[in-house]
Amino acid sequence: MRDFICGKIKKIKPSGIRRLFDIASEIPDVISLGVGEPDFDTPWHIREEGIYSLHKGRTFYTSNSGLIELRAEIAAFMRRKYGLTYDPEKEIVVTVGGSEAIDIALRATLDPGDEVAYPEPCFVSYEPCILLSDGVSVPIALSSETEFRLTPELLEAAVTPKTKALLISYPNNPTGAIMEREDLEKLAPVILKHDLLVISDEIYSELSYKERHVSIASLPGMRERTVVINGFSKSYAMTGWRLGFACAPAEIIKYMLKVHQFGIMSAPTMSQYAAVSALRNGDKDIAVMAESYNQRRRFLMERFREMKLPCFEPYGAFYAFPDISEFGMSSEEFCEALLKAENVAVVPGSAFGACGDGHVRISYAYSIEVLKEAMSRLARFVEKMRAK
Numbered sequence: 001m002r003d004f005i006c007g008k009i010k011k012i013k014p015s016g017i018r019r020l021f022d023i024a025s026e027i028p029d030v031i032s033l034g035v036g037e038p039d040f041d042t043p044w045h046i047r048e049e050g051i052y053s054l055h056k057g058r059t060f061y062t063s064n065s066g067l068i069e070l071r072a073e074i075a076a077f078m079r080r081k082y083g084l085t086y087d088p089e090k091e092i093v094v095t096v097g098g099s100e101a102i103d104i105a106l107r108a109t110l111d112p113g114d115e116v117a118y119p120e121p122c123f124v125s126y127e128p129c130i131l132l133s134d135g136v137s138v139p140i141a142l143s144s145e146t147e148f149r150l151t152p153e154l155l156e157a158a159v160t161p162k163t164k165a166l167l168i169s170y171p172n173n174p175t176g177a178i179m180e181r182e183d184l185e186k187l188a189p190v191i192l193k194h195d196l197l198v199i200s201d202e203i204y205s206e207l208s209y210k211e212r213h214v215s216i217a218s219l220p221g222m223r224e225r226t227v228v229i230n231g232f233s234k235s236y237a238m239t240g241w242r243l244g245f246a247c248a249p250a251e252i253i254k255y256m257l258k259v260h261q262f263g264i265m266s267a268p269t270m271s272q273y274a275a276v277s278a279l280r281n282g283d284k285d286i287a288v289m290a291e292s293y294n295q296r297r298r299f300l301m302e303r304f305r306e307m308k309l310p311c312f313e314p315y316g317a318f319y320a321f322p323d324i325s326e327f328g329m330s331s332e333e334f335c336e337a338l339l340k341a342e343n344v345a346v347v348p349g350s351a352f353g354a355c356g357d358g359h360v361r362i363s364y365a366y367s368i369e370v371l372k373e374a375m376s377r378l379a380r381f382v383e384k385m386r387a388k
Contacts, residue, residue, distance in 0.1 A: 012128045015351065020335055024345040031374045032345040033362045036173060036319070038237040040292075043278075043285040046236060050274035058269055064261040066094025066245070067272045073279040074245050081205070082215040084223065090250040093257050094267045094275075098203045098231035098244035099125055100260070102167075105199050105227045105246060106133040108255040110164060116199075117158045118167040119150045120353030121174050121321070123201070126167055138163065141355035144312040144323060148177035152186045159194050166191060168216070169201035171208055174352045174361035175321040176297075176314020181214045188219050198226040203244070206235040206286050209294045210315035217247075224249055227256075234317070235286050236278045241271040293318045296364040296371055303375040307382050318365045321349065325358035327385050335360055341384070342377035 024030045041047075053059075065071065071088035078084045086092055095101040102125065110116070112134040118126055120139040130137045140158045142148045150168060170179040179187075191198060198216060205213040217226040231244030246256060278285075300320050304311045311322035324334045331348035339345050347363075349356030364371060 008131055008134075012131060015124055020332070020339065020348065021345060023336075024339055027339070027343055030339070030343045030345055031370060031377070033364070033366060033371075033374055034345050034347045035365070036234075036363055037239050037365060038234065038289065038318075039365050039367060040237040040289050042237050042241070042274075043282060045281055046238065046274045046278045046285075049277035050241070050270045053270045053273035058273060060269060062094075062266045062269050062272060064257055064266055065092065066267055067269075067276070070094055070272045070276050070279075071245075073276055074247070077279050078228070078247055082213070083218050084215060084228070084247070086247045087250065091247060091253055093246050093253055093260060094272060095231075095244045095246060095260060096264055096267050097233060097242045098201065098229050100264065101229045101231070101244045101246040101256075102126070102199065102201060103129050103132070104256045104259040104263075105229065105248075105252075106130060106135060106165075106167075107259050108252065109197055110135040113162060114164040115160060115162040116165045116167050117155065117163055117196075119148070119154075119169075119172075121148070121172075121349060121356035121359075122352055123169055123173050124351060126169075130167075135164075136162070139353055139355075141353070142175075142177075143355065144310075144321075144359075147312050148172060148175040148321075149179055149183050150187060151183075152190045155187060155190050159190070159196070163194060163196060165197040165199055167199045167201070169203075171204040171213070171316020173204065173317055174319050174347065174349065174356065175312075176317050176319045177312075178208055178210060178213075178316040179216075180211060184214060184216045184219055187216070188222060191225070192221055196225070198222065199229065200226055201229045203229065203231050204234050204317040205230060207290055207293060207318060208316045209290070209297065213316075227252060232275050232278055235289075236275075236282055237285075237289065238271075238274070238278065241268070241274060243267055243271045243275050293364065296366075296368060299368060299371060300362065300364055300375070303379070307379050309382060318363060320362045320364065321356075321359045322362065323359055331357050331360055337385075338378065338381050342381045344374050344377045344381075
């Protein structure tokens with residue numbers, strides 16, 4: 001039967017996250033800090049708009065690009081939040097989550113053999129999506145020494161004559177790293193020098209705790225070569241609604257839309273109506289959730305200091321990425337041992353790229369009560385490991 005399977009699909013490795021959580025699912029009393037999903041319910045005004053759309057029978061296809069009302073609200077959001085102006089008619093497409101937006105951006109722009117550089121550790125889908133688009137992955141290994149920020153020197157070293165695009169994601173999953181304006185300004189000359197397309201995954205843009213998020217597309221010379229990816233899953237606690245969007249120059253959106261319309265047709269209609277309410281009335285919801293995440297973030301950092309567990313301070317998303325290399329174990333071995341000893345599930349750093357080994361990803365999208373118990377168990381485990 002393997003003869004029927006596409007060769008590039010065979011090359012894709014299974015997710016480094018799933019095996020551990022398959023084990024965890026069979027253990028009672030497990031505390032799982034592995035899922036990158038808000039623990040908040042979708043705010044009521046958003047849910048009500050989705051329910052109302054069903055009640056009114058708004059269950060038909062929308063335009064391939066998405067509801068024009070929603071695209072207009074996305075344009076307004078991008079303008080007031082990041083100072084970016086996009087034409088709702090030609091420069092925005094609504095997608096099935098941010099993941100689809102990344103996929104169609106790559107498939108619409110890559111020819112076979114084109115290289116895509118991207119910083120690691122990173123979201124687990126990047127490498128498979130590049131492979132599925134017949135591109136070549138060029139990971140750029142980052143470390144806590146630079147707070148997992150991409151530097152112009154590292155980017156310059158990764159570029160070859162075949163490099164077509166740079167794929168970045170800040171605030172970052174899994175590290176929680178951010179790129180401040182001055183960091184992005186240093187990258188821009190390298191991008192311009194090599195005439196690179198930029199695909200900027202900004203799904204965590206509203207969860208930035210040090211300074212207001214800056215989109216690379218807002219820098220001089222960047223908008224015309226950047227696809228900005230964003231969505232509703234993280235900021236508005238709408239993961240199951242499966243809604244994202246991409247903003248880019250009209251010529252790029254035209255071809256992304258071609259891939260989208262033949263593969264998807266259009267994003268879910270009721271989700272789009274709900275998203276209109278999210279953008280019009282959801283700023284206060286974001287602020288409440290972000291403040292809660294920030295409180296949890298500060299709590300984790302204090303507990304790591306008490307445990308003497310090294311962890312650079314993450315200023316974005318809802319993840320911490322502590323260093324567990326002192327224990328002489330791979331990140332996967334550490335996670336399995338922690339799970340067996342204390343019934344706490346976290347994600348091996350190696351799931352996000354080879355340079356993530358020696359770290360684990362801990363999500364703080366959980367209540368303070370859950371985090372307190374999990375950190376007590378982790379502290380006990382760390383103490384026992386050091387006593388060996």
